Amino acid sequence: MIRVLMLGTYPIKKPYHGGQIRVSEILKSLRKQNIEAEYVSVCYERAYKKDELTKNDIPLGLGVDSRGYYDDNPFFLDLQTGYYSVHNIRIWNELNTKVQKFKPDYIQIEQMYMYPFYAAIKEKYPEIKLVYSSHNVEYLLKSMILQQYKVSKYDEAINHIKEQEVAAIKDSSFVIAVSDSDIDFIKQYRTTNIYHIKNGISKKEFTETNVNKWRKQIGNSFALYVGSAHPPNLIGFKDLMLPLTYLTPSQKVIVVGGVGDMITSEIWNNRDSDIYTHVNSDRFINLGRLDESDLAAVIQLARVIVLPLNYGSGSNLKTAEALLSGKYIVATSKSMVGYEDFIGTEGLFLSDSNEVFRRNVQKCLSNTDLIISDKELERRNVVLWDNILMGIGDLYYKTKIEQY
Amino acid sequence: MIQGKRLVWDVTTVVRWGNAHAVGIVRVEKNYLYACLSEFSDNIELCRYDSGKKAFFGVDKTVVLSLVVDENKRGKSEFSDVNIIPAWKLKLKYKNFKKKVVRRIKKHSKLYSNIVILEKKIAGFFKPKKEEHVEPEFIFLKNDVYITMGLDWDYDGKMKALYEKKNKHTIKVIVMCYDIISILFPQYTPKGFSQIFTRYMVDAMWCADHVFCISKKTKEDIAQFCNDLFINAPTFEVIRLGSSIKKPSSAIIPSNATFLDEKKFVLFVSSIEGRKNHMLLYYVWSYLAEKYTDIPNLVFVGMKGWLVDDLLYSINANPELKDKINLLHGVSDEELMWLYQNCLFTVFPSFYEGWGLPVAESLSYGKFCICSDRGSLPEVGADLVEYLDPYDTTAWSKRIKELSDDVSLISQRESEILKRYNIYSWEESAKTFIISLRRKIND
Numbered sequence: 001m002i003r004v005l006m007l008g009t010y011p012i013k014k015p016y017h018g019g020q021i022r023v024s025e026i027l028k029s030l031r032k033q034n035i036e037a038e039y040v041s042v043c044y045e046r047a048y049k050k051d052e053l054t055k056n057d058i059p060l061g062l063g064v065d066s067r068g069y070y071d072d073n074p075f076f077l078d079l080q081t082g083y084y085s086v087h088n089i090r091i092w093n094e095l096n097t098k099v100q101k102f103k104p105d106y107i108q109i110e111q112m113y114m115y116p117f118y119a120a121i122k123e124k125y126p127e128i129k130l131v132y133s134s135h136n137v138e139y140l141l142k143s144m145i146l147q148q149y150k151v152s153k154y155d156e157a158i159n160h161i162k163e164q165e166v167a168a169i170k171d172s173s174f175v176i177a178v179s180d181s182d183i184d185f186i187k188q189y190r191t192t193n194i195y196h197i198k199n200g201i202s203k204k205e206f207t208e209t210n211v212n213k214w215r216k217q218i219g220n221s222f223a224l225y226v227g228s229a230h231p232p233n234l235i236g237f238k239d240l241m242l243p244l245t246y247l248t249p250s251q252k253v254i255v256v257g258g259v260g261d262m263i264t265s266e267i268w269n270n271r272d273s274d275i276y277t278h279v280n281s282d283r284f285i286n287l288g289r290l291d292e293s294d295l296a297a298v299i300q301l302a303r304v305i306v307l308p309l310n311y312g313s314g315s316n317l318k319t320a321e322a323l324l325s326g327k328y329i330v331a332t333s334k335s336m337v338g339y340e341d342f343i344g345t346e347g348l349f350l351s352d353s354n355e356v357f358r359r360n361v362q363k364c365l366s367n368t369d370l371i372i373s374d375k376e377l378e379r380r381n382v383v384l385w386d387n388i389l390m391g392i393g394d395l396y397y398k399t400k401i402e403q404y
Numbered sequence: 405m406i407q408g409k410r411l412v413w414d415v416t417t418v419v420r421w422g423n424a425h426a427v428g429i430v431r432v433e434k435n436y437l438y439a440c441l442s443e444f445s446d447n448i449e450l451c452r453y454d455s456g457k458k459a460f461f462g463v464d465k466t467v468v469l470s471l472v473v474d475e476n477k478r479g480k481s482e483f484s485d486v487n488i489i490p491a492w493k494l495k496l497k498y499k500n501f502k503k504k505v506v507r508r509i510k511k512h513s514k515l516y517s518n519i520v521i522l523e524k525k526i527a528g529f530f531k532p533k534k535e536e537h538v539e540p541e542f543i544f545l546k547n548d549v550y551i552t553m554g555l556d557w558d559y560d561g562k563m564k565a566l567y568e569k570k571n572k573h574t575i576k577v578i579v580m581c582y583d584i585i586s587i588l589f590p591q592y593t594p595k596g597f598s599q600i601f602t603r604y605m606v607d608a609m610w611c612a613d614h615v616f617c618i619s620k621k622t623k624e625d626i627a628q629f630c631n632d633l634f635i636n637a638p639t640f641e642v643i644r645l646g647s648s649i650k651k652p653s654s655a656i657i658p659s660n661a662t663f664l665d666e667k668k669f670v671l672f673v674s675s676i677e678g679r680k681n682h683m684l685l686y687y688v689w690s691y692l693a694e695k696y697t698d699i700p701n702l703v704f705v706g707m708k709g710w711l712v713d714d715l716l717y718s719i720n721a722n723p724e725l726k727d728k729i730n731l732l733h734g735v736s737d738e739e740l741m742w743l744y745q746n747c748l749f750t751v752f753p754s755f756y757e758g759w760g761l762p763v764a765e766s767l768s769y770g771k772f773c774i775c776s777d778r779g780s781l782p783e784v785g786a787d788l789v790e791y792l793d794p795y796d797t798t799a800w801s802k803r804i805k806e807l808s809d810d811v812s813l814i815s816q817r818e819s820e821i822l823k824r825y826n827i828y829s830w831e832e833s834a835k836t837f838i839i840s841l842r843r844k845i846n847d
Contacts, residue, residue, distance in 0.1 A: 246634035249567040249607045271599065275590050278603035282564075358634050 002396050004030055004131070005104035006039040007095075007114040009081045011048055011057040016289065017228035017258070018318075019135055022178075022199055023110050025385040026133070026392065033393025040098050042081050042091055042114070058094045060084060075146060076157055078113045082164070085117040096121070104128055106173070106396065111135050112164045119167070129403065131396075132172035137185045138165055144311055145231045173399050176392075179338040195395055198338045200388035201320040206296035214297045218285065222252040223330070223361050224302035226295070226318050229258025232311055237263055240308040240332070240357040243276035244283040251365050253284050254302070256295055260286030304328040304364035307335035308357065320383035323348075326372040328364040330357060342380070346372060409845055410548045411444050412575075413437060414460075415468050416452040416562070417554025422471060428761060429582055432618075432645060433553045438472040439834035440841070441465065451542040453562045460542040460565070544573040549845045553580030553616070556608065557600055563607030570611055578844060579612040579638075581605075581626050583758020583779075585679065588625065592679035592755065594710045605629070612638040614844050616837075618645055619780035622758045643837055646830030647764035655742035658735055661703070664746070668808065669701040669730075671747035671771075673740070673762045674754070676716070676731070677709030681753040681776070681794050686715060686729070688801045693724045700748055700808045702729045705740065744769035749807060749814055752776060753794045760784040767825045772817040774803060788821050 008023055015024040023039060030037040038056065045059035053059075060081060085091050099107075099121055107118050108131040118130050139162035146154055166189050169175055174193035177183045186194050225241075227233035237259065244253060255263055264286050271277040290298065299305070305322040309332055319339050322329045329348045336343055336350065343350055347370040351357035381387060418437065421430050441448060450463040544550070550570075556562055556579075570577055584605060590598035609615070609630050615638050617623035623640045630637040657665055674680045685702055692699045708716065719729050735743070744750075750766040756779040763784045766773040775781050777791035785791070792799050807813055 243633070245606050248610045249564045250571070272595060275587060275598045275602040277599045279606050282603060355634075362634060 001034065001036050002106070002400060003102060003104045004035055004037045004106045004108050004396065005099065005102050006037060006108045006110060006133075007117065008039065008041045008110035009078045009113050010043050011041050011053050012039060013054050013057075014052045017230065018199065019110070021201075022135065023133075025200065025202075025389060029385070029389035029392050030396075035393050035396055038098075038102055038104075040095065042085050042095070042117075044077050044081065047077075056098075058091055061088075061090065073151070073154070075142075075149070075151055076154070078111070079157060079161060082113040082116045085114060086120045092117075092120075096124075099125065099128070105400065106131050108133050109168060111138055112161070112168045115164045115168045115171075119171075129399075130168070130172040131174055131176070132168040133176045134165075134169075134182055134186065135178060137182055141232070148231060148235055173403065174395060176395075180340075181337060193399070197392065198383075198388055199320060200383050200385035201324060202385055203324070204292060204296035204299065204321070206300045207293065210293055210297035211300050214294070214301055218252070218254055218287075218298070218301065220301045220303060221250060221365060222254045222285075222302060223247075223304045223306050223365060224254050224256065224298060224327075225259070225306050225308065226256045226299075226321065227259035229262055231262075232309060233257075233259040234262040234266060236308040236310045236332070236334075238266060239310055240351075240354045241306065241361070242280060243274075244280050245276065246358045246362045247283045247365070249282070251283065253306070254287060254298065255284065256287045256290050256298060258289065260288055299325050299327070302327055303367075303369065304330060304361060306357075306361060307331040309335040310352075323380045323383055324377075326370065326377055326380075328367070328370045330360045330364060332357070339383070345376060346370070408547075409447070410545060411440070411448045411841075411845060412542075412544065412548045412550045413440065413448060413450050414453065414550065414552040414554065415450045415463050416552075416556075416559060418468060418471055419452050419463060427555075429553075429555055432580075432582075434472045435646065435830050436553065436834055436837050437468070439831075439838060441469055441472065443838050449542075453559050453565065455560045455562065458561050458565055460544075460569070461539055462542045544569050544575055546573050546575075548573065548575040549578065550575050551578040551580075551841070557604035563604060563611055567607065567611050576613045576844070576847075577611045578614045578616065578841070579608050580616045580618070580643075581608075581622055581640075581758075582618050583622050583756075584625050584629055585756050585758060585779075587629065589679065589756055592677070592711065606633065606635065609635045609638065614638055615640045616643045616840070617641065618643065618759045619783050621780035621783065641840060643840060644828060644833060645759060645761070646828055646833035647761070647768055648827050648829040648831075649765060649768050652736075652738045652741055654738060655745055656736070656738040657742050657746075658732055658739040661730060661732055664701065664703065664730070664743075667701050668748055669703050669746075670804065670808070671703050671705065671743055671750045671766075672752065673705045673743075673750065673765065674752065675706040675709040676704055676712050678711035679755050680709075681755050682712065683715055684753045684794060684797055684800060685751060686719060686725070687797045688804060689725055689728055690722070691797070691801050692805060693728060696805065699728065699805070701727075702751075703743065703747070704729065704731050705733065705735055705743060707733050741769075744771055747771065748811070749773065749817075751800075751804070752781070753792075753800065754778070754781070755794050757781055757784075763789060767821055768827055770818055770821050770825075772807075772814050772821065774800070774807075788817075788825055790817075 006023065006027060010020055012020045012024040012027070015021045027037055027039050040056045040058065042058045042060065045053060045057070085095055095117055106129050107121070109115055109118060110133050112132070122128065139158055142161055143158050169186050169189045174195060175186055175190070176195050176197050177186055178197070178199055180196070183194055183196060225237065241253065247253065263284065267277060267280050267284065287298065299321070305325060305327050307319055307322060307329065311334060319331065319335050322331070323339065323342055327347070330351055331348060332352050333350060342348060349360040349364070351360045415437065417430055418433055450465055450468055451460045452463050453460050550566070566577065569575060586593045586598045586601040587605060615626060617626060617640055620642055623642050627637060627640055672682070672685060676682055682704060689699070689702050720726055744766070749772040752760065752763050752773055752775045754760070754776050758780055760781045763773055763775055763781060767785065767788055773785060773789040775785050775789045775791055776794040778794055782791060790803070792803065
């Protein structure tokens, strides 16, 4: 049996954000497809609750952020993680022990940050091959985030990320990529063994009791935005949706996920200079993080799901969820990356300018609920993880045979 | 004739102000309401909004009639200054005060917890234990035509409540828009107000089917606002306000400014606030006082408003100007009449107006005005006043000096005003308003 050790920079016991969910689903599928797989992370433990961590999550350790790598800048925690996986003896030893015990055929790195560890361990165990699981073009995304937050003087860090990204692409037996645009980037450095595995979702089940509970609290005249505390999620919302003047006094935008706190801060931090503060806060409800069954109920009640993503690459897991919900969708071209086949389907409004985006949200909210055909809903099942990851195990067997 | 439809007039502001000396907006409402109460008699109902209970309640017509009749009998100048602190301002003041106190006493945690307990007890004491008489809410009927023209931004949640009623009962909503200066120029309003006003205006435009605007400029501004913010625009119509003044029978020199009797002076009637640009005149008079010995006095008539503390300090502290710039407030209508009759001319350098009643008032007294060229002011003064850029201190200095030195120039302009200025009476304005209102009701 092939053994795969997956390495990343966040725990996946309770997957919440897009990266965690993708890694968790890949792990489950590999195991289902006759591959012995383990996932180990080196993570900044203070960012997670205790019950989100397992023995496979190696903490960076208290005080690690004061060791000075890239000025302890929180924007580079992930880069610091890869660095300390080699340069911190405790972390190196823990990872080394895992490798010794598990004896993997492949190390699959989730994004490029753990590449320094692979590069170092390869010296010791040259028989272990690399698989690079790309989630996006990381150096571009990081660079844009830094620009948005006006963090400067970190060109070296961006170059560092790009170097690791390119090295991982070149050094790996095969590469898994999320979107066509990411593949275009990867093809600059290798031409073979690149596999397109989109993001997917699991079917969300809701109960009538839950739906009724939420209906009493939030009604159903709202646009729903689900997003993690990932800076592009805030920036897209700000650029495309604020101010919320285009909503009537009885309509709302409801936000679920970490981005809700970021939007709340954004609104209140600018309360003295932004004349729309009260308009926005009247029409915006932040539900924070919800468990799966509550989220399913809220999705069921929403009139329209919005995907206001205007930069970044990769593909948005929320897009798949929106498609499967059968609700109206107001999306950007960026948010439809990887799901281009669905552009033009009923109830989906592509909106790349803020004017069109707002007009479309307004239109959907004043419409009656969308009724989508069974045939179209069936077609949308391709977004389910089970369908997307159906052949992932074969990639390893095929590669193993080729390498043999 | 109203075809079976009921006109529901929201008199929240009128009721709240009672017989207090009212701001311009309240007087506009009282003038129109007075005319409509007799015109629509049996087909008009009155309601008010209670922000605490978040509900509308009926109001007795006879109570309101006494308030508006009283207003029409006052015989005072139509528009004078505010002496009531609006609710939002009180709330902000209280919040800031509480914040300061809490910050200080939080240092002593035991004292703080005792105060919190005391605050709750006091709140409990004032809360009615059991309401013996519950006032029934106002019942809207299908196809009612609702109109509001008061200080609605003062009533938290009113437009949201109205929007619910509108959708529930399919009522037509008519709103009066005076200006959107607090949105266009938040820098001229106190901290926090433009956010409150913007919320009101966005919600009001979502509620409104028809909006009366007091000038072409206001109509342009509000239409642009709706368009820019993707608010489904209602219809807009300009309604010209009356400019007639109920002049008192005699004029009296202000008792605290008898020295003006022997002086030449220029008059600026307006609340003293940042937007009105008293600062420009301060610079003009500073310049003139430095260059010339014989300059007229400048008289500001109006209550102290927003964002002018530093200016008022400068006027008082400036040894060259403290006798040249005179501040008067709380003047009676007789005193105001004396000031108009005896001034050289008036000035109005405001950065923006939704209408500009002081300019109309100046013309009604036959007085020439040097006026800002911004906002709606050219609609008020037409070619009977002279327009200057409110940022151009040099131009204002030059023109004020020229006119002060050569009274014949002013006389020419005054005779033009006497010949050509038509005073548009409040009665005529109310008649036109009723025709427009009736058309909208029957639409």
